[in-house]
Amino acid sequence: MIEDKNQSRTSLEQLGEFGLIEHLTKNFDIKHKSTVKSIGDDAAVLDHKSKQIVVTTDLLVENVHFDLSYVPLKHLGYKAVVVNLSDVYAMNAEATQITVSIAVSNRFPLEALEELYAGIETAAKIYNIDVIGGDTTSSTTGLIISVTAIGEVNKKDVVYRSGAKPNDLLVVTGDIGAAYMGLQVLEREKEVFKVNPQNQPDLDPYTYIIERQLKPEARKDIVALLKQLEVKPTAMIDISDGLSSEAIHLCKQSDVGVEIYENKIPLDPQVISTCEEFNIDSTTIALNGGEDYELLMTISQQDFPKIKGNPNLTVIGYMTEKERGMHLITRGEQVVPIIAKGWNAMKNEA
Amino acid sequence: MIEDKNQSRTSLEQLGEFGLIEHLTKNFDIKHKSTVKSIGDDAAVLDHKSKQIVVTTDLLVENVHFDLSYVPLKHLGYKAVVVNLSDVYAMNAEATQITVSIAVSNRFPLEALEELYAGIETAAKIYNIDVIGGDTTSSTTGLIISVTAIGEVNKKDVVYRSGAKPNDLLVVTGDIGAAYMGLQVLEREKEVFKVNPQNQPDLDPYTYIIERQLKPEARKDIVALLKQLEVKPTAMIDISDGLSSEAIHLCKQSDVGVEIYENKIPLDPQVISTCEEFNIDSTTIALNGGEDYELLMTISQQDFPKIKGNPNLTVIGYMTEKERGMHLITRGEQVVPIIAKGWNAMKNEA
Structure with missing residues (x-):
């Protein structure tokens, strides 16, 4: 997909770091009251009231976790979100927010990152989560995606790995x-x-x-x-x-x-x-x-x-x-x- | 430092992913009541009671953000934490937890990662924060560090970028x-x-x-x-x-x-x-x-x-x-x- 010479290509340098984050996240809407402040300040601000929160993070590295020769970037963006949400659900919690950081080499045109973020946005819509922050930087080689997911859960509902009993x-x-x-x-x-x-x-x-x-x-x-x-x-x-x-x-x-x-x-x-x-x-x-x-x-x-x-x-x-x-x-x-x-x-x- | 052939070298493959996280984080103690569950489950569980939380994340990439030819790994670990905490303080919040994910090529022996984590641990001690999770994986080239920092703040105390007035x-x-x-x-x-x-x-x-x-x-x-x-x-x-x-x-x-x-x-x-x-x-x-x-x-x-x-x-x-x-x-x-x-x-x- 990113090898197609007929597609328009915009280099990442033209946008710079701030422009890139703004550009990629401009369509992301906020769905949760607990998201007090999203992208655009030094940090996001969340208010989960009396609920506990769960936090999990994953790092996906090109040619270790995925191979772009057969993984479409849109699917990759989707999967990068989903694998983190899965950890939130495993706590019996509701996923509410994610941050997404990417490091990317200049061989990727802007349009490739737009595909990736389209997948992230689709996952955010389907799973009803807010994208509240992230970091965008260059890498000397491939693509690296780091997602941190946050969820909320009533204290009495959280499920750990440690509660199994004989005969369960x-x-x-x-x-x-x-x-x-x-x-x-x-x-x-x-x-x-x-x-x-x-x-x-x-x-x-x-x-x-x-x-x-x-x-x-x-x-x-x-x-x-x-x-x-x-x-x-x-x-x-x-x-x-x-x-x-x-x-x-x-x-x-x-x-x-x-x-x-x-x-x-x-x-x-x-x-x-x-x-x-x-x-x-x-x-x-x-x-x-x-x-x-x-x-x-x-x-x-x-x-x-x-x-x-x-x-x-x-x-x-x-x-x-x-x-x-x-x-x-x-x-x-x-x-x-x-x-x-x-x-x-x-x-x-x- | 990592080129010193006289030091003992343990390959990362010997430990595997689970062993590596356990090994690197085994000395990390928990300092905050708000850290209900730290490393070791699908996600960490936090309880900040009535306070709002702030979340910020940064990705540091070798040869983009740091050059290991003159940056000692211990300092790098320390700095990777500090740059994220700085964003938490910029919200007028108290930093309480971080997650640390690293992708690292096999050219790094275990001892190099121990140095890196020693720096992370030092920062966690000095800044009084809990390391609550992370991900450890291989990279095809250099070292990548992704840190997400979490802080807490009373709703009335949070400071945004947007509140400045003329004559301030x-x-x-x-x-x-x-x-x-x-x-x-x-x-x-x-x-x-x-x-x-x-x-x-x-x-x-x-x-x-x-x-x-x-x-x-x-x-x-x-x-x-x-x-x-x-x-x-x-x-x-x-x-x-x-x-x-x-x-x-x-x-x-x-x-x-x-x-x-x-x-x-x-x-x-x-x-x-x-x-x-x-x-x-x-x-x-x-x-x-x-x-x-x-x-x-x-x-x-x-x-x-x-x-x-x-x-x-x-x-x-x-x-x-x-x-x-x-x-x-x-x-x-x-x-x-x-x-x-x-x-x-x-x-x-x-």
């Missing part, structure tokens, strides 16, 4: 493994494209998994659903690094063990068929794939009737005494220890 | 121009070092200005002083881009003009002597140098008796009706328009 049910939202398989398809097509740029790939069989990779959604709806069902999870985490890695976090921080049933893990049919095509075990992908941005929670068994049959919530196991350890019960009823093989940004350096 | 006095804290001249000396010594690595520079005549560049301080003390003096500025901004640039911000956002008196601008003797040595006009440096992290404020004339004679506060001019424009009155009583030539990260790409 382990519940996952949606389905998992799709984002990772979407990435595998995109990487394969990139290699094909290098060899034969004329090749027109047929991506129809992969639409769901590619969308899960390029344009994930955060489970704002689940926070609302839990409130409606009157279920407060005992612990919760979002699935960014993979089911096994997140389950281990819950166990370690709650001082419990876990048994996960392989046959309960929710997989989309496209994940299963693509795993077959790539000759990969789908359970391995579900456990270790990452970037699902689903929520993994534990709930008291007493709450089971409230969630039973809800298509958004799947019970995949239960928590045990710590001494029992952390295990996967396979379809063949084998007991396999769960170990973290989650995506590690420190080991993925290009 | 323009007041600056400390002295200005030193950080920029410190940078000039460091850049010159770097060039000398390239030609003759054996050369031992005598930096004694430049200790103050080099410290202002490498290890600036934010004016937390001024927020306390103003409270003690019972002075609430009508507008305030911190000086990061240069006096002229910040004065223009105050004027534009307050819809007023300004007259600044050249002979009132506070300069350290080292700035004056170094400017003479470099054959640069010291007023130009004071107006456009930047990175001073002093506070520039406007106060009502009624408050003048309260600040009179205070060595921390210098009246350098006064605000006018907008139509009068923005001017510097030179020592020769010439009236010169003030224009922004502040440091522009978008134009400084290496």
Whole structure:
């Protein structure tokens, strides 16, 4: 997209830093009363009254977290916001504000940043959040995006990773493994494209998994659903690094063990068929794939009737005494220890 | 420092992302009641009760904002925190929490990051703030640091850029121009070092200005002083881009003009002597140098008796009706328009 010579190109130097922020954020409207002062002063001013606030931050680096050869900038802007909101929802909080900082090399024309911010704006609209600040600077190489998200929550509603108890049910939202398989398809097509740029790939069989990779959604709806069902999870985490890695976090921080049933893990049919095509075990992908941005929670068994049959919530196991350890019960009823093989940004350096 | 082959080197890959954050932040203690939950969950949880909070963020990029050939990593960590706190103080708020994210290439051993975090920890101690979160990832090239700072303030005490009125006095804290001249000396010594690595520079005549560049301080003390003096500025901004640039911000956002008196601008003797040595006009440096992290404020004339004679506060001019424009009155009583030539990260790409 940014290589298209027919598009008009405005260099970033023409605008300068202040002009750039003003230009990119001029359409952003303020939706929350808690946003007292947004972009334009030394700091934003917020007033969440009697609520507690939650704060989370993520840094996305070109060629570590994303590859612009197949990630459209608009999707990237959207995803950069969503991955942070996911952490807010994992606290059972409502996301209200974000700051967005970018460092960008001069190889990006203004129009590319406009695309990126269009994605940020779309996410802000859909998730009902205010963009309250940020920083824009140059980088000597690629694109770096830093997002900090802020949410609000009543003190009694906040859910930590540390509250799971033995016998609590382990519940996952949606389905998992799709984002990772979407990435595998995109990487394969990139290699094909290098060899034969004329090749027109047929991506129809992969639409769901590619969308899960390029344009994930955060489970704002689940926070609302839990409130409606009157279920407060005992612990919760979002699935960014993979089911096994997140389950281990819950166990370690709650001082419990876990048994996960392989046959309960929710997989989309496209994940299963693509795993077959790539000759990969789908359970391995579900456990270790990452970037699902689903929520993994534990709930008291007493709450089971409230969630039973809800298509958004799947019970995949239960928590045990710590001494029992952390295990996967396979379809063949084998007991396999769960170990973290989650995506590690420190080991993925290009 | 990081080139020293005799130091032990631990590769970042050995620790991985989770191990790295835990390792780097394990000594960080929590000082504020408002920090309900710090590092270790999906998000930090804060409770500032009835106070408003302020939020500000900055992104520092290697070879754009800092040059590791002469900036020690410990100082860099310290400075990365301080520049953000400066924005919090510019709102007349108390800084309480920060998040710190870093992207770093594998050329940095663990020991280098420990140095960086030692500087962050020192700043957190001195400024009494909690480090509540962050993200650690790899970069394909240099070091990137993203800091978000949070502060709290009583609703009635918050000071914006927009409240200045005609006839208000323009007041600056400390002295200005030193950080920029410190940078000039460091850049010159770097060039000398390239030609003759054996050369031992005598930096004694430049200790103050080099410290202002490498290890600036934010004016937390001024927020306390103003409270003690019972002075609430009508507008305030911190000086990061240069006096002229910040004065223009105050004027534009307050819809007023300004007259600044050249002979009132506070300069350290080292700035004056170094400017003479470099054959640069010291007023130009004071107006456009930047990175001073002093506070520039406007106060009502009624408050003048309260600040009179205070060595921390210098009246350098006064605000006018907008139509009068923005001017510097030179020592020769010439009236010169003030224009922004502040440091522009978008134009400084290496």
